[in-house]
Every structure is written in C-alpha cells, then in structure tokens.
Amino acid sequence: MLLNSxxxxxxxxxxxxxxxxxxxxxxxxxARQLIYRVKKDLPETKIVVTGCSATYWIKHKLYKxxxxxxxxxxxxKEFLVELIKKRLSYxxxxxxxxxxxxxxxxFFDSGRVxxxxxDGCQRFxxxxxxxxxRGNPKSYKINDIVNKINDxxxxxxxxxxxTEAYGYDTxxxxxxxxxxxxxxxxxxxxxxxxxxxxxxxxxxxxxxxxYLPKNRLVxxxxxxxxxxxxxxxxxxxxxxxxxxxxEKLQSINRLNKDALIATDIIVGFLGETxxxxxxxxxxxxxxxxxxxxxxxxxxxxxxxxxxMAKRLNEPTSNEKYKRSKALIELSQKKQFAFMESNVGRKxxxxxxxxxxxxxxxxxxxxxxxxxxxxxxxxxxxQGLIKNVKIVEYKNGRLFGKII
Numbered sequence: 001m002l003l004n005s006x007x008x009x010x011x012x013x014x015x016x017x018x019x020x021x022x023x024x025x026x027x028x029x030x031a032r033q034l035i036y037r038v039k040k041d042l043p044e045t046k047i048v049v050t051g052c053s054a055t056y057w058i059k060h061k062l063y064k065x066x067x068x069x070x071x072x073x074x075x076x077k078e079f080l081v082e083l084i085k086k087r088l089s090y091x092x093x094x095x096x097x098x099x100x101x102x103x104x105x106x107f108f109d110s111g112r113v114x115x116x117x118x119d120g121c122q123r124f125x126x127x128x129x130x131x132x133x134r135g136n137p138k139s140y141k142i143n144d145i146v147n148k149i150n151d152x153x154x155x156x157x158x159x160x161x162x163t164e165a166y167g168y169d170t171x172x173x174x175x176x177x178x179x180x181x182x183x184x185x186x187x188x189x190x191x192x193x194x195x196x197x198x199x200x201x202x203x204x205x206x207x208x209x210x211y212l213p214k215n216r217l218v219x220x221x222x223x224x225x226x227x228x229x230x231x232x233x234x235x236x237x238x239x240x241x242x243x244x245x246x247e248k249l250q251s252i253n254r255l256n257k258d259a260l261i262a263t264d265i266i267v268g269f270l271g272e273t274x275x276x277x278x279x280x281x282x283x284x285x286x287x288x289x290x291x292x293x294x295x296x297x298x299x300x301x302x303x304x305x306x307x308m309a310k311r312l313n314e315p316t317s318n319e320k321y322k323r324s325k326a327l328i329e330l331s332q333k334k335q336f337a338f339m340e341s342n343v344g345r346k347x348x349x350x351x352x353x354x355x356x357x358x359x360x361x362x363x364x365x366x367x368x369x370x371x372x373x374x375x376x377x378x379x380x381x382q383g384l385i386k387n388v389k390i391v392e393y394k395n396g397r398l399f400g401k402i403i
Contacts, residue, residue, distance in 0.1 A: 015046045015084065020053035022129055025298040028053045032066065039067040046070070046088055050077050055133040060301075074119075074134055111154035111350070111383020114193070117145055117177065118160035122168070125226075126237045126304035127266065127297065130161060137165035142177050146184050154350055154383030155189035155218070156181070164196035174199055175207040182216050188385055189350060191218035191367070197225060197240055200248045208255060215348070219259040220367035221252060226266050228283025229276040235312070236269065237304065242283050253288035258345065260338065260366040262291040265327060268320030269297045270305055270312040277323050284330060290338035292331040296320040340393045342368060346403060349388040351381075359399070362388070370398040 016038050020031040031053045038047055046069040055073040057063040063071050070087050072080055120137040121130050149156050158181070160166060166174040181190055195204075200223065211217055227233050228242050252259055265280065284292060297320065299305055315323070342364065349362035349370060359371035372388055388400040 013042070013045055015048055015088070016042060017048045017050065017080070020049060020051035022052035022056050022133060022300075024295060025300070028056070035066055035068060048072065048080070048084060048088075050074070050080060052130065052133045056129065059133075111152070112157060113150070113153045113155070114157045114159050115145060115148055116140065116160070117158050118162065118166045120165065121162040122165055123162065123239070124237065124304070126235060126308060127226075127269065127300070129300040129303055132302065134161055137162065137168045139166050139168065139170045139172065141170050142172050142180050145177065146180055149181065149185045149187055151186050152383070153187055154385055155191055156185075156187050157191045157193055159193035162196050163192070163194070164198035166199075173203060175203045178207055178217070179211070182211060182214065188216065188348075189218050189365075190216055191220060192222070194222040194224060197223055197238075197245055197248070200252070205251065205255075208252070212256060215365065218367055219256055219365055220262070221259060222262045222264075223249070223289075224264040226264060227269065227276075228265075228280035228287075229272070230279070232269050232272055232276050232280070235271055235308070236266075242279070246283065246287055249287050249289060258342070258347075258366055260291065260368060261287075261289045262293070263289050264293045264295065266295050266297050267323040267327065268315040270299075270308050270314050272297075272315055281326065281330065284327065284334075290331075290334045292327055294324050294327045294331070296324050336396065339368060339396075339398055342366075342390050342398060343393050344390065346387060346389050348385055349400070351384045351386070362386075362400075364388075364390075364398075368398060370400045372400045372402060374402070 018031065018034055018038070021027040022031075031049075031051075035047060035049065038045065047067065048070045049063075049066075049068050050072040052074065054063075054071050055075075057066070058071055058073050070084065072083055076083065118137065118139045120134045121128075122137055124131050145158075158177075163174055166172070166177065178190065181187070200221075208217075223245075225245060226236055226238060230241050233241065249261055252261060263284075265284070267277065267280075297314070299309055299314070347364040347366075347370075349364055349372060351360050351362040351372075351374065354361035356371055358373050360374040362370050362372055364370055370388065370390060372386075374386075378384060386402050389403045390398050390400045392399040
C-alpha cells in the first residue's frame, strides 16, 4: 500500500485492512470480532478483509452478515491495491491502515523485516484447512527474494506456509535460497519463521554445517510437529514418525547446543487416547525442544478430519484442557531450563524497542529475549546490534552486559 502512495493513518483511517487467519476456529472467531469492533469504533472507515478466513467465508457464502466493504480471497490478494482503487473508488492519496504491515510495527522499528518466500501447500494434513484456502504451492524465485532485501535492515525473517514446498514450481531448492541470501546480501541476521519437518534433510544439514561458523543464520528453528505419537501422526497424515523426527532434532542439538528449537502441538485430536498423549508427552520431554505452542484440536468443515469424526471418538473438552495444561507446564519448565543454560555465553544481540528501567530488550542469536543496560545515545539507533555476555537469569528473564 505504502509503495503505491497510500499514506499511513492510525487515528482516523479511510480504509482498514484486516488480514485474517483460519487455521483454528478461534482464529476465525477473533477475525469476526475484530471486524465488528472496527466497525463500532470507526463507523465511517471502509473495511477490507483478506486472508484465509476471507477465502473461507467467500467459498461458503458466510460473509453476507459481516459489515465489510470489500472481501478479497487469497487468490486475488496480490491485486489488493488495484481492487481497493477500483471497487472503493479511492485514489492513491487515500489513507490506509493494515493490521500486520505498517511502518509502525515492531519489525520496522527494530530493523527487522519479514519476506514471504512461498505460499500454498500440497500436503493436505487431515486436520488442516490451509491447502483448501491457499491453493497449490507457489514459490518466489531466489533472485526476486534477494532483490527485496534492503541493506539497511539488520534481520530478514523468511516466511512460508510450507518450506518443504519451496521450489516445487520454480525448480529451486530451499537450501539454495538460504545460501544465496547469506552470500549475496549484507544483512546481519537471516531467520526462518518456521521450517517444515520435511525440510530438515541431508541438504539442510549440509548447509547448516557449512554456514553455522558464519554466524549469520539465527539459530531458532520452529518445527511444527503437531504430535509425538506415531498413531496420531498417521491419522493426521503427517508422513513421518516420531523416532525419525527425534533423531533430526537431536542432530540439530548436537551441531549447536545453543539453538532454540520450538514446535506446535495439537492435543485432543480424533482418536487420541491417554496412551497416545503419554507418547507425545514423553517425546517432548526427551527431545531438545524447549518451547511448545499448544493448541486444542478444533474440527474444520470439509477437511479429512471432518469425515474421520464419524468413526473416531474425539476427546472431551475436559481431556483437552488437562492435556494442554500438562504440555504448557512442561514447556515452561524446559524453556526456563534452556534460558538458564544460556547464562555465561556470549552472543550478538539485536536490540528492540521494549525497555524495563535502564534495560533495553534484545534478541540473542537464537531469538531468546535478553535485557541489557544500553547507553542513552544508542537507544534510538534502529537495528542496533552489539556483542553481549549473558550474566544472569532472574524471574524468568535473561540479563546481559555489552562486551
């Protein structure tokens, strides 16, 4: 929007763009609530809705009751500016506010930028609605991605729906993209929004061993496993087994003990018994994963799981709650232990906007948060990176000093 001469206005915008998610029923519900809240607070503002929930609502004709001026599905999302100008009769001088992409968000303010490398998915996991809403995999070519990276940013975060599908259409490899971004740009930190389990293969390990000494790749790996039970993984149609993934994660850990590994886990999937949950719990306990995002299963219409529900029992809400609580507690325990293990080591730190007294928040080379005393004359420097020694873990936070 900004590149097309629209201007940012977060007080009284003419247009409010809402980019929605539909991965869970909760996300879809929150999108609806936001639409109604914006309409109530800004009655004269035109509301434009796009993203996965918008695609789902259009497909199933569920949008008619919503107070929306323009609904754009994922297929036409790239033409958002043209559609706004045409359908809403706005010229380029119009103001715009986007929920996710504004110059006032934390990424712009800290010298970080997200760059989308891929969209769509071909996996059709039984619980997931994304392939129906995002369509077939579409990759952006390596040279186009490299050309988007501004030398002034300190960190680029490469995002994708499914990194494993990168290059299906362009015949380029995910690891070649990583190599090229590091070799042909000067950006200090290259980070992955997430990495699909199938992307952790021989090519990836060859790349990681070669480029780890360069200290440019952020050592944070968010690997969405969804379960640690082979039975549930099979029902989910994930295509891998727990033992295979455990070995891959342990291999990352052996290469770099300081790497932070995170995951997504769904509890209460169809057919999940106490034994299946115990398998997941033990898998996570024994793994080098230090942080879990835990979701309670919610059935999405028209997915394979929607049909599987006719023959498989779904755990009760109480069972889902107890299992979720147990994993969240385990995650907190492992995360605190991992944070404490960072005390004493040295790392480059990218400073953010958050402060606590004299301390400024920053991100270590594994994306862990750390608070460091910073001279006032350096507080306003966007994308500031300094070498720091971590000196203390206290009350759930890491503290360091500049070296």
